[in-house]
Amino acid sequence: MGYGFDVKDTVYPIVRLIMTLSLKRTLALAAATLTLASVAHAGPFDTVTLETDTPLSSYEKVYIAPVTVDFGDQRIRRSIRDIRGLRPVSERDQARKSGDLAEDLQREFGKRYILVDAPGDDVLTVETTLTQLVSTRPTLADARLTNANLSFQTVYAGGANYQVTLREGEQVIGVIEDNQTRNNNLNDGRPRVGIWQDADRSFNRFSRQLARYIEKN
Numbered sequence: 001m002g003y004g005f006d007v008k009d010t011v012y013p014i015v016r017l018i019m020t021l022s023l024k025r026t027l028a029l030a031a032a033t034l035t036l037a038s039v040a041h042a043g044p045f046d047t048v049t050l051e052t053d054t055p056l057s058s059y060e061k062v063y064i065a066p067v068t069v070d071f072g073d074q075r076i077r078r079s080i081r082d083i084r085g086l087r088p089v090s091e092r093d094q095a096r097k098s099g100d101l102a103e104d105l106q107r108e109f110g111k112r113y114i115l116v117d118a119p120g121d122d123v124l125t126v127e128t129t130l131t132q133l134v135s136t137r138p139t140l141a142d143a144r145l146t147n148a149n150l151s152f153q154t155v156y157a158g159g160a161n162y163q164v165t166l167r168e169g170e171q172v173i174g175v176i177e178d179n180q181t182r183n184n185n186l187n188d189g190r191p192r193v194g195i196w197q198d199a200d201r202s203f204n205r206f207s208r209q210l211a212r213y214i215e216k217n
Contacts, residue, residue, distance in 0.1 A: 043209070043216075043217075044213065045178040046177050047176070048174060048213075049175045050174040051171075051172050051173060051174055052173055054173070056174070056215075057214065057216065057217055059124035059214075060113060060122075061116050061122060061123045061124065062109050062113040062115055062123065063117070063119050063120075063125045063126070064109060064115065065119075065127040066098070067105070067128045067129070067130065068128075068129045068130070069094040069097075070130070071131065071132065074086050076088050077145065078145065087134060087142060088141040088144075089133050089135075089139070089141055093133075093135075093139060093141070094130075097160075100200065101130065101203045104203045105126065105128065105207045105210070107207070108207040108208050108210070108211040109207075109211045111211070112211055112215050119167065119168075120169065122168070123169075124166060124167075125166065125167040126164060126166060127164065127165040127167065128163075128164050129164070131162065132160060133160050133199060134184075134198070134199065135158050135196050135199065136157075136192045136194060136196060136197045137154065137155065137195040137197075138154050138156075138195075139195060156186075157181075157185050157198065158196065158197070158198030159181040159199055159201075160181065160199050160203065160206070161181055162178045163175065164176040164210065176210070178206065180202050180206065184198065
């Protein structure tokens with residue numbers, strides 16, 4: 001039975017039109033997403049995501065918020081034989097090392113910016129979270145693990161991982177993430193004496209890199 005028209009001439013243009021409109025909509029959504037949050041040049045860090053076009057270097061005042069510790073949903077080991085979980089860190093050590101990192105951040109940013117005591121307009125707030133914290137030598141938290149048989153001669157490749165949220169007031173300016181424990185190993189020739197020596201070295205390096213990155217971008 002004939003229809004009196006050519007299917008190719010009638011249906012195919014409609015299909016092409018639908019596909020074109022769908023593609024335009026997808027591209028528009030992608031462009032909108034990139035406008036809201038763009039992945040910036042990460043510099044020495046793993047990722048840098050910026051939520052605004054305002055240059056980070058435009059700020060003259062910086063507030064260093066108290067450093068927090070959040071291991072998220074990473075599993076903490078309960079036995080010394082459990083090599084897949086994170087080694088435990090006592091609340092006392094978390095508080096002490098958070099304070100040490102905050103001091104390093106204040107020192108490095110203090111060289112380049114006016115440090116203030118609270119967030120506010122035209123103030124860049126630096127909120128730093130330790131997402132992993134690894135000692136170089138055994139701690140009391142290690143000694144409390146099941147089947148622990150450690151001595152102070154035991155040595156680990158320690159360090160820390162970081163997440164930084166940059167804000168002006170309540171507005172998020174950007175997020176920086178950096179994993180500095182990923183490539184740590186005991187074959188780098190560095191002496192390891194102090195309990196938190198690798199973490200302290202990481203704090204110093206990260207604070208310097210962060211202050212420089214913000215100053216240059």
